[in-house]
Amino acid sequence: MKPRDLSELALRNLRESLLRNSLTTLGVAVGVASLVAMLSLGVGLQELASKRLSNSGLFDTVLVSSRSNLRGLGRNGAANSPPPQGARVLDEDARKEMEGLPNVVEVYPQIRFLTEMRYAGTPYSTIVAGIPVSARGNGAFEGIQGTFFRGSRADEAILQMELAKEMSAQPATLVSKELAIRYMEREPLAPSATSDPARAKSDSRAEEGFSIVPREKKLRIVGIVETEPAAGFGGFGSGRLLIPLEVAAGLRAAQVNDLREALRATNAKPTYASLTVRAKNPSQVEAIETAVKKMGFVAFSLLDASRNLRLFFTIFDLLLGIFGSLALSVATLGIINTLVMAILERRREIGILKALGAADRDVRQLFFVEAGVMGLLGGVLGVVFGWFIGRGVTWGTNLYLKRQNLPVAHVFSVPWWLVLGAVAFAVIVSLGAGLYPATRAARLNPVEALRYE
Amino acid sequence: MPVNGFALRAEKLSREYQMGSERICALNEVTLEIGAGEFVALLGSSGSGKSTLLNLMAGLDRPTSGAIFAQGRNLSELSPLELARYRGRTVGMVFQSFNLLPRMTLEENIELPLRLAEVEPGDRAQRVREALKRVRLEKRLRHRPSELSGGEQQRAALARALVNRPAILLADEPTGNLDSTTGESILLLLREIQQSLGMTIVMVTHERPLAERFASRIVSIADGKLISDGAK
Numbered sequence: 001m002k003p004r005d006l007s008e009l010a011l012r013n014l015r016e017s018l019l020r021n022s023l024t025t026l027g028v029a030v031g032v033a034s035l036v037a038m039l040s041l042g043v044g045l046q047e048l049a050s051k052r053l054s055n056s057g058l059f060d061t062v063l064v065s066s067r068s069n070l071r072g073l074g075r076n077g078a079a080n081s082p083p084p085q086g087a088r089v090l091d092e093d094a095r096k097e098m099e100g101l102p103n104v105v106e107v108y109p110q111i112r113f114l115t116e117m118r119y120a121g122t123p124y125s126t127i128v129a130g131i132p133v134s135a136r137g138n139g140a141f142e143g144i145q146g147t148f149f150r151g152s153r154a155d156e157a158i159l160q161m162e163l164a165k166e167m168s169a170q171p172a173t174l175v176s177k178e179l180a181i182r183y184m185e186r187e188p189l190a191p192s193a194t195s196d197p198a199r200a201k202s203d204s205r206a207e208e209g210f211s212i213v214p215r216e217k218k219l220r221i222v223g224i225v226e227t228e229p230a231a232g233f234g235g236f237g238s239g240r241l242l243i244p245l246e247v248a249a250g251l252r253a254a255q256v257n258d259l260r261e262a263l264r265a266t267n268a269k270p271t272y273a274s275l276t277v278r279a280k281n282p283s284q285v286e287a288i289e290t291a292v293k294k295m296g297f298v299a300f301s302l303l304d305a306s307r308n309l310r311l312f313f314t315i316f317d318l319l320l321g322i323f324g325s326l327a328l329s330v331a332t333l334g335i336i337n338t339l340v341m342a343i344l345e346r347r348r349e350i351g352i353l354k355a356l357g358a359a360d361r362d363v364r365q366l367f368f369v370e371a372g373v374m375g376l377l378g379g380v381l382g383v384v385f386g387w388f389i390g391r392g393v394t395w396g397t398n399l400y401l402k403r404q405n406l407p408v409a410h411v412f413s414v415p416w417w418l419v420l421g422a423v424a425f426a427v428i429v430s431l432g433a434g435l436y437p438a439t440r441a442a443r444l445n446p447v448e449a450l451r452y453e
Numbered sequence: 454m455p456v457n458g459f460a461l462r463a464e465k466l467s468r469e470y471q472m473g474s475e476r477i478c479a480l481n482e483v484t485l486e487i488g489a490g491e492f493v494a495l496l497g498s499s500g501s502g503k504s505t506l507l508n509l510m511a512g513l514d515r516p517t518s519g520a521i522f523a524q525g526r527n528l529s530e531l532s533p534l535e536l537a538r539y540r541g542r543t544v545g546m547v548f549q550s551f552n553l554l555p556r557m558t559l560e561e562n563i564e565l566p567l568r569l570a571e572v573e574p575g576d577r578a579q580r581v582r583e584a585l586k587r588v589r590l591e592k593r594l595r596h597r598p599s600e601l602s603g604g605e606q607q608r609a610a611l612a613r614a615l616v617n618r619p620a621i622l623l624a625d626e627p628t629g630n631l632d633s634t635t636g637e638s639i640l641l642l643l644r645e646i647q648q649s650l651g652m653t654i655v656m657v658t659h660e661r662p663l664a665e666r667f668a669s670r671i672v673s674i675a676d677g678k679l680i681s682d683g684a685k
Contacts, residue, residue, distance in 0.1 A: 005568040016556055352552045355513060356613070357541015357569040359534050446513045450552070 001362045010369035017342065024331075024338040025378045031328030032382020032426045036418060037389040038324035042317040044390075044413035049309060059282040062289045062301045064098065065274040066090040088296040090272045098277055101291050103284040108132050108245055109272040113253040117241060119167050119179040126163060126240045128181060130248030134278065146175040146223030152246045157219040160240040164224045174221050181219060181241070184212045184254040212254055219243060328426070331378065332433040335371055339437035342370070343444075350441055351449025360442040367438035368431060375430025379423035386422070387414050459522070460621055460653035461487040461510055466519035468505050468677075479505040481677040482519065489620070492647050492654045494668035496661060502677035503657045504625055510655060511544055511623050512536045524620060541570045544621045545614030549629035551606040553598040553613070559585065560594045563613045570617055584612040588642060604635035611642065615650075622646070624656040628663060640667040 001009075014021045066089060088094060098107045111130035116123050133152045135141070141148055149156050157179065164171035188210050225242075255273060277292065277299075279285050285301045292299040343350070350363055390412035398408040468480040480502045487493050495503040508514040509521050512528050521528045523543060531539060540546075545566075553562045560581055567577045585591045588608035598606050607627060614622055624643065628636030640656075644667050647654045658664050664671050673681040 001569055002571055004574075005571075009568070012556070348552070349554060352554065353565075353569070354537070355511065355540060355546050355548075355552070356566045357537055357617070359537035361534065362537075362569065447508050450513075450548070 001358070001365065006362075006365055006369050007373075010366055010373055013342070013346075013366070014370055014373060017338075017345075020338055020341070021374060024334045025374045025381065027331035027334040028328070028375060028378025028426055028430060029381035029385055031325075031331035032379050032422050033385035033389060034327040035321065035324030035425070036383055036386025036414065036422050037393070038320035039317060039418055039422075040386060040390045040412050040414045041393065042313065042320045043415060043418065044394075044411045046309075046313040046317070047413050048409055048411060049313075059302050060279045060285060062277040062279070062285060062292060062299050063274055064090065064277055064292050064297045064299050066271075067296065067298050090275060090297065094295070094297070095272070095275055097295065098275065098292060101277075101288055103280045104288060105278045105280055106132065106134060107275050107277045109249070110274045110276060111245065111248040111253070111255065113183055113248075113251075113255050115241070115253075116182045117179055118182070119174075119177070122167075124163065124166065128183070128241045128243055128248065128253070130245035131158070131242045132245045132276075140225055140227050141223075144223045144225050145172055146221070148223060149244045150222070152244050153250075154222075154244055155217070155219050155247060156222045156244065158223040158225055158242040159221060160242070161224055161226050163240040171224050175223065177221050179219055179221060180216050182214060182216050183251060185215045186210045186252050186254045187213050210254075215251070217251065328429060332429055335374060335430055335433035336437060338374075339367055339371060339434055340440070342367075343437055343441045346441075347444065347449050350444050351446045351451075354444070354446035355450060363444070364438045364442035367441050368434050371430045371434025371438070372427055375427040375433075376423065378430070379426030382426060383414075383419050383422050390414055458489055459486050460489040460491070460524060461485075461655065462522040463506070463509070464520045464522070466506070466509060466521055467517050468502075468509060468514065469517045478677050480509070480516075483674070483677070483679045485672060485679060485682065487653060487655060489653050490647075490651045492644065492667065492669045493656070494664035494671045495655060495657045495674060496659065496664050496671050497657075497674040498659055501674045503674045505677075506674065507623055507625050507655065507657050510621075511546055512539045538570075541566060542617055543619055544623055545617065545619040547607070547610050547614050547622070547624040547627045549626035551598070551603075551610045551630070553606055553610055555598050558595050558597055559590065559601075559609050559612075562598070562609065563616050566613060566617045572617075580616055581612075584616040585609075587615060587646065588612045602635075603631050604638060607631060607635075607639050608642065611639070611646075615646065619652070621653045621655070624654065626657055626659070628658070628660070636663065643667065 095107050095109065098104060109130075113128055115126060115128045117126055118124075131149070133149060136148045144158070146158075149158070159167070159171070159174065161171060164174055168174050277288060279288050282303075285303050289299045289301050289303065350358075353363060394410060394412045397411050401408055463483050463485040465482045465484055466480055467478065467482050470477045470479055483502075483506060485506075495506060497503040505514070509516055509528070510523065512523070512531070516529060523539065526539075528536065528539065553559075554565070557565070563581045563584055564577055567580060572580070582591060582594075585594060588611050590605060590608050590612060593601060593605065593609070598609065601609065607630075611627075622643070627639055627643070631639060640663060643654060643656070646652060656664070656668060661671075671681075671683065672679060
């Protein structure tokens with residue numbers, strides 16, 4: 001039979017038992033809706049997480065530290081021992097070498113130090129973080145109150161909102177106000193500064209020590225950011241007072257690794273706790289990370305984290321898909337039931353069709369098309385239902401987020417591949433469900449079918 | 454009536470059925486030849502095996518042993534698909550209970566064999582009208598079977614059997630559900646068609662007077678065996 005005739009007959013048959021077939025189709029629609037709703041939630045959450053991470057600007061960065069930094073945990077005396085063979089010191093030479101790698105935009109050190117900040121006569125203990133001016137485009141600065149630093153050497157500060165709230169009930173009024181930070185400046189120690197000349201002669205490493213001098217610097221507040229840029233990665237994470245990186249470097253403030261490096265005294269030049277290498281785009285991160293590792297450093301990028309994130313969401317989507325498919329599997333049983341009932345009801349009709357020249361194939365295809373049409377209609381309807389469920393979930397979530405004073409988020413996404421995939425899946429599942437009834441109908445003996453009353 | 458070769462030929466045709474542990478022989482080594490253009494009545498009482506023979510001729514069933522040839526082809530050797538094509542294009546069938554599809558109009562019912570035979574849609578309407586005109590039901594095109602009398606339904610079934618222009622018409626008790634007057638009108642129509650189109654008609658009936666009046670040859674069957682065969 002020609003496809004057009006087959007479709008016409010199938011649609012006619014479906015119209016004949018309109019209520020039953022509509023209910024079966026509705027069952028498929030509910031199944032598809034649950035599948036679409038579940039997967040859309042997974043996709044939406046994945047997109048939300050990816051977008052947030054992308055906005056942080058960290059997908060194009062590699063964090064580098066020295067291998068020696070990671071040693072010594074639980075090992076006595078390890079801090080005093082020289083770095084392991086092949087482990088290089090993270091100093092200015094290393095920074096310049098990394099800057100020369102292909103596709104590297106910039107390499108800058110992580111500068112963080114503890115400070116006592118004073119504002120309006122009140123002291124606040126906080127951590128200062130140096131921010132490169134290239135971070136201007138970072139997602140964290142999108143909703144900044146005020147402005148970003150005017151230049152790399154500007155004596156300006158950006159406050160993190162939590163700190164700003166501690167400083168004033170109306171944080172916005174802090175912009176353009178002045179504050180002062182007190183910190184410990186690291187000053188190289190001259191050989192003559194050693195009190196005991198005999199000891200100075202016996203221990204050459206004493207020449208490489210430094211003294212700590214308390215200093216104060218005034219900064220003008222130019223902006224307030226909601227979230228900390230690069231939270232948890234790249235070193236800015238715990239910084240609540242952000243200042244230009246060059247200004248931070250110029251302060252020569254004592255940092256956490258200074259004491260260890262002074263004890264180790266492996267290099268006369270200043271060393272860095274870690275460096276941030278920025279690539280031209282995220283696709284080059286992997287190559288840069290490999291090159292840095294070959295240089296003898298420990299490198300970490302969010303590529304690893306994003307891989308894990310992808311793995312997590314793949315499993316998450318799979319589980320959601322399985323739960324969503326449960327309803328569809330129930331709908332499948334509905335299709336089988338409907339079509340088996342149709343065979344019983346149309347037994348004589350099948351006999352007549354065969355007597356008039358229908359081949360087994362024609363009868364099988366007729367039932368297949370009926371199952372497929374139910375799947376197609378159910379699939380389309382299910383996608384629409386699923387979309388409405390998604391809108392509802394997004395609306396409810398955003399309502400809740402607003403009440404919690406949190407920014408709204410799109411937790412639900414129905415991409416085209418999901419729409420087409422869900423409809424195709426519904427048709428395939430329905431055809432699968434129609435396999436048994438269609439085969440059974442095709443095998444009916446026409447003589448017996450014609451006798452059936 | 455000129456007879457040009459055999460339209461149907463049965464050679465030691467047997468059909469057995471398994472009913473629980475019992476084996477029933479519905480047709481026992483029947484040998485029969487039906488010439489092209491003949492109007493043959495298969496006469497017998499209920500359970501004699503005449504309908505079984507007709508079903509084998511129609512390609513609706515396959516013999517347990519023996520062979521049946523239709524227009525020179527051994528039906529036993531045809532594949533299921535070839536047999537379906539044979540049913541759709543070489544033979545037309547009329548049943549006692551009409552077997553029209555109740556939810557379709559007459560036009561749609563009669564168009565059904567054309568759809569199955571994959572006749573081009575453009576040719577269908579003309580052929581449906583021709584078939585309905587032949588049985589004088591052209592004005593009932595849009596009616597459903599339930600809106601017709603028994604005689605009209607059987608005429609519609611006849612139109613459906615003729616629409617694919619088959620060479621052989623097989624009728625299984627075509628007057629069984631009709632009163633005598635209507636039954637006679639149907640058989641008159643059958644004879645008219647047979648004479649005008651030169652078709653071979655095989656009609657199963659248990660009514661000897663009707664068979665004697667309309668058929669050109671009567672074949673009697675009892676207990677699955679052919680007991681008499683002769684022209685009137």
